[in-house]
Amino acid sequence: MITLEIDGRTVQARPGQTILEAARAAGIRIPTLCYLEGLSPRGSCRLCLVEVANWNGKLVPACATPAEEGMRVVTGSQRLKELRRMVLELLFAERNHICSICVSNGHCELQDLACELGMDAVRFPYRFPGLSLDASHEKFVYDPNRCVLCGRCVRACSEVEGAMTWGFAGRGVNTLVEPDLGGPWGESETCTGCGKCVQACPVGALAERGVATAEQEKRPQVLAEVTERRPRV
Amino acid sequence: MSEAKGKVRVATVWLSGCSGCHMSLLDLDERLLELARKVELVYSPVVDIKGFPDGVDVTFVEGAVGNAEHLHLIQEIRKKSRLVVALGDCAVTGNVPSMRNPIPREEVLHEVYGEGEVPGLEEGEVPKLLPRALPLSMVVPVDGFLHGCPPPAERIWRFIQRLLSGEALTLSGEDLRFG
Numbered sequence: 001m002i003t004l005e006i007d008g009r010t011v012q013a014r015p016g017q018t019i020l021e022a023a024r025a026a027g028i029r030i031p032t033l034c035y036l037e038g039l040s041p042r043g044s045c046r047l048c049l050v051e052v053a054n055w056n057g058k059l060v061p062a063c064a065t066p067a068e069e070g071m072r073v074v075t076g077s078q079r080l081k082e083l084r085r086m087v088l089e090l091l092f093a094e095r096n097h098i099c100s101i102c103v104s105n106g107h108c109e110l111q112d113l114a115c116e117l118g119m120d121a122v123r124f125p126y127r128f129p130g131l132s133l134d135a136s137h138e139k140f141v142y143d144p145n146r147c148v149l150c151g152r153c154v155r156a157c158s159e160v161e162g163a164m165t166w167g168f169a170g171r172g173v174n175t176l177v178e179p180d181l182g183g184p185w186g187e188s189e190t191c192t193g194c195g196k197c198v199q200a201c202p203v204g205a206l207a208e209r210g211v212a213t214a215e216q217e218k219r220p221q222v223l224a225e226v227t228e229r230r231p232r233v
Numbered sequence: 234m235s236e237a238k239g240k241v242r243v244a245t246v247w248l249s250g251c252s253g254c255h256m257s258l259l260d261l262d263e264r265l266l267e268l269a270r271k272v273e274l275v276y277s278p279v280v281d282i283k284g285f286p287d288g289v290d291v292t293f294v295e296g297a298v299g300n301a302e303h304l305h306l307i308q309e310i311r312k313k314s315r316l317v318v319a320l321g322d323c324a325v326t327g328n329v330p331s332m333r334n335p336i337p338r339e340e341v342l343h344e345v346y347g348e349g350e351v352p353g354l355e356e357g358e359v360p361k362l363l364p365r366a367l368p369l370s371m372v373v374p375v376d377g378f379l380h381g382c383p384p385p386a387e388r389i390w391r392f393i394q395r396l397l398s399g400e401a402l403t404l405s406g407e408d409l410r411f412g
Contacts, residue, residue, distance in 0.1 A: 092326075099412030100322055100329060100382030106412065115409045120378040121325060121370050128327075128365060130335030214412075 004071040013067035020048055020062040023075065030075050031084060031116060033091075033109060034150035035063040036200055038224030039159055045150055046087045047113065050075045059083070085117050093124040094173060095131070096145040097203075103216035104204030110148060127173070136186030139193055139209055142179075147205035149175055153197035156223055165191040177205075196223065241397065242290045244276035245320070246310060248303040249330040249366050250296025252278075253383040254321035258293070260386035271397060285309050291316040291396060293379075297323045297330040298367045300353065302360035311373040318377040318392075318402065319369045322411055325378050330366035338364045377402030380411050 002013045006023050013022035018041065023030050034045035043064030050062045053072040062075070074080070091097075091110065099105050113119075131144040154166040154177060165188055169178045179188045198206040199222045207216045247255060255278060261268065275286050285306065292314040298307055311317055322328035333341045342351045342362060352359035369375050379392055388408050395402060 096332070096335070097411075098326075098328055098332060101332075102412065106410075111411055114411060115406055118403075118405055118409065120380075120403060120409060121319070121368075121375065123370070125371055126327060126331070126334075126368070128331060128334035 002067050002069050004067050004069065004073065006073045007075055015066075017067050018063055019050060019060070019065050019067050019071070019073055022067045023062065023073075028075060030062050031113060032063060033113065033148065033202055034152065036152050036155075036202075036220055036223055038221075038227040039152060039155040039200070042151055042155070045091075045148070047084055049080060049083055049087075051077060051080060081117070085119055088113055088117055088119050089122045089124055091148050092119070092122045093126050094129075095147060096128060098145075101213055102146060102204040103207045103211045103213060104146075104218075105214040107214070107217045108204060109202035131176075134185050135209070136184035137188075137191070137193075137209070138186060140185070140195065140198055141207050141209055142177075142185055143205055143207070144176055145205075146203050147177055148203055149177065150202060151177075152200040152202060152220075153177060153206055156196040156200035160223055160226055161192060161194050161196050163190050163192050163194070166197060196226075199223065240273040241271060242275045242286075242288060243272045244285070244289045244292040244310070244314065245274070245278070246276070246285075246292060246294045246296075246306065247278050248294060248296030248307065248324070249299030250321065250323045251329075252295070254295035254323075254379075255279075257381075257383035257386050258320075258389060261390055262386070264390060268393065285313060287313050289314040291318060293318045293320040294324050294369055295320045297327045298363065298369065298372050299330050300360040300362050301356060304363065304372065307369060307373055316376040316396075316402070317369070317373065318379060318396075319375050320379050320389075321384050322380060322382040323366075324369050325380055326411065327366055327368045328382060331368075334365040338362055379404070380409055382412055 002015060004011055006028055011022050011026045020030055030048050032048045034042050041064040043061030048062040049059045051057045051074040052060060053074055099111055134142040157166045158164045165179045166177055169176050169182060179185045180190055198208060199218050200220055204216060274280055275289060276282055292310050298304055319325045323330055342354055353362040355361055379389060381388060392404060
């Protein structure tokens, strides 16, 4: 076992476990968005950033950093609170997150994070991009206006379903999640219609067809439930 | 904070919104009587007054800044109010009025009014529509934010209590939920 310190508490981790896993096992909450149990970690949303005090306060994503012997981790300093809030504000400013008309209103991880991280307003100018909704699939709808580019759909599709329908296209702020190298989702040759991407999506970007405002509840834990039942190789 | 009878001078304004936030304000119900003992409503859609008065302590603004009149009014409000509070998601984020923002202004107006004479295209009897409906904080400094579409009356009440007791105008936790 590895022994490390998180917020002054002595915590143990198995070799290979991440800081986030060690913290969760000890009941210490670190906010996350792109992390989802059952999928490989990406460390792309930066909301789980923590400081390692004995690495000169270096910032590392807790979800993608292995716990190490003697590590002293800080999860809630003022600096981290400010950084996380800024990251969240940038996410809100980047697309058109209009909670009041969203299928995921009241069941949304982005909305929950605004409450948790104390975001009263966005200090950055909103971009208001013009993005088209894809309602071509017989079972699901994709609205890129609500996408946070966490990539949970991409990983659920490739790592759990094995279909590899979803992928990233474009770069930076113009990045889009797209099915089958672009084109309508309904015409995808690889999509199995399993819906794992919808369950993995933390916001209202992927939703079941026909749900109205605030009706889309999800079970992202289904990804871990599926992978835990699989035989280990 | 004192003018007439030591009461707090409060204004409420309705810009590009649906009046739902003002309805929520009225949902304070019997607490409005308690409020009436402490505040003087000096400007509001429910007050018969033409111009925005001087020396306002706090102005609650519902709605986004969507046209030239809103832009003029919010700047006047900022000059004449000690505190400006964004009341509801439209004022805080742009919300529903901002859904037109990705579409060019002219296209929006022609879609709504057809090809004939289009009000709002230029300054006239109807104020000119701005290219984008903006949250207040993208136009003027804002001192407090009340989330929700509309903000529940309980949330508004908690905010007003903080305001009247001179506490920081910040809410937390569930009170920061949009939508």
